[in-house]
Amino acid sequence: MTTTYTAFHGKKCLASGPAAEVALAARAVLDMHPAADLFIFDDATGRQTDFNLTGSKAEMAARLAPAPRKPQAPRTPGRPKLGVVAREVTLLPRQWDWLGSQPGGASATLRRLVDAARNAGAPRERTRQAQAAADRFMMAMLGDQPGYEEAARALYAGDAKAFRGRIAAWPADLKAHVERLAAPAFGDAAMPGGLTETDGPHLFR
Numbered sequence: 165m166t167t168t169y170t171a172f173h174g175k176k177c178l179a180s181g182p183a184a185e186v187a188l189a190a191r192a193v194l195d196m197h198p199a200a201d202l203f204i205f206d207d208a209t210g211r212q213t214d215f216n217l218t219g220s221k222a223e224m225a226a227r228l229a230p231a232p233r234k235p236q237a238p239r240t241p242g243r244p245k246l247g248v249v250a251r252e253v254t255l256l257p258r259q260w261d262w263l264g265s266q267p268g269g270a271s272a273t274l275r276r277l278v279d280a281a282r283n284a285g286a287p288r289e290r291t292r293q294a295q296a297a298a299d300r301f302m303m304a305m306l307g308d309q310p311g312y313e314e315a316a317r318a319l320y321a322g323d324a325k326a327f328r329g330r331i332a333a334w335p336a337d338l339k340a341h342v343e344r345l346a347a348p349a350f351g352d353a354a355m356p357g358g359l360t361e362t363d364g365p366h367l368f369r
Contacts (some may be wrong), residue, residue: 166230168207170341172305173200177337180207183228187215191224203305210297210345212304294348295319301345309334324350 170180171190179189186204193200194217206213216227253274255263263270299316306312315330327346331339 169213170205170207172203172205172337172341175305175335175338177341178202182230183215184225187217187224187228188221190215191217191221205301205304205341207345208293208297210300210304290348291322294346298342298346298349302342305338306331306334306342319346319349322350 166182168181169183169186171178171186173193178193179186190202190204193202204213204215205211215224217224219227260270263273266273268276298319302312302316302319309331310333311330315327318324318326318330327350328343331342334342
């Protein structure tokens with residue numbers, strides 16, 4: 165999924181979408197108001213980021229466009245290259261015996277076990293990432309707002325009701341973005357930046 169960004173002009177949301185579109189929207193504001201307060205955030209991490217807004221619009225778009233995918237080499241007969249890395253694994257004899265008796269052998273079984281463990285921990289990891297992203301954004305843009313510390317505690321406690329109550333009076337666009345970033349931490353199916361898979365980049369006037 166393409167990384168999205170959100171730009172703010174002061175406390176107003178300016179644009180949200182892929183890097184090139186957000187940068188062009190920010191550049192348009194700077195062309196009209198060179199001293200404008202602009203802030204751009206990575207929606208996945210909540211970290212503030214800086215784009216190079218110099219040069220022509222075409223040059224900016226080229227710099228920030230996603231890198232093209234490398235063409236895949238044609239497949240050749242024989243065993244496919246799995247990209248595996250060989251490292252030493254130390255197990256007890258009974259564990260080696262069990263691995264050797266599994267379908268596909270020891271290596272295939274270990275890969276399945278690792279993938280299963282990763283998938284089991286995925287929800288917790290999404291929660292942790294959403295909490296961290298929302299907290300970074302709040303600290304950068306809303307740290308001086310009433311109820312900030314209480315909202316942060318509710319975020320990490322997974323208390324959606326308390327969280328939304330603490331941020332209810334915050335500036336509308338900033339509050340909406342915090343809610344979008346924090347949504348996965350509360351089990352809400354929302355994508356970073358408030359975009360759905362069918363939405364394109366959007367601008368706010």
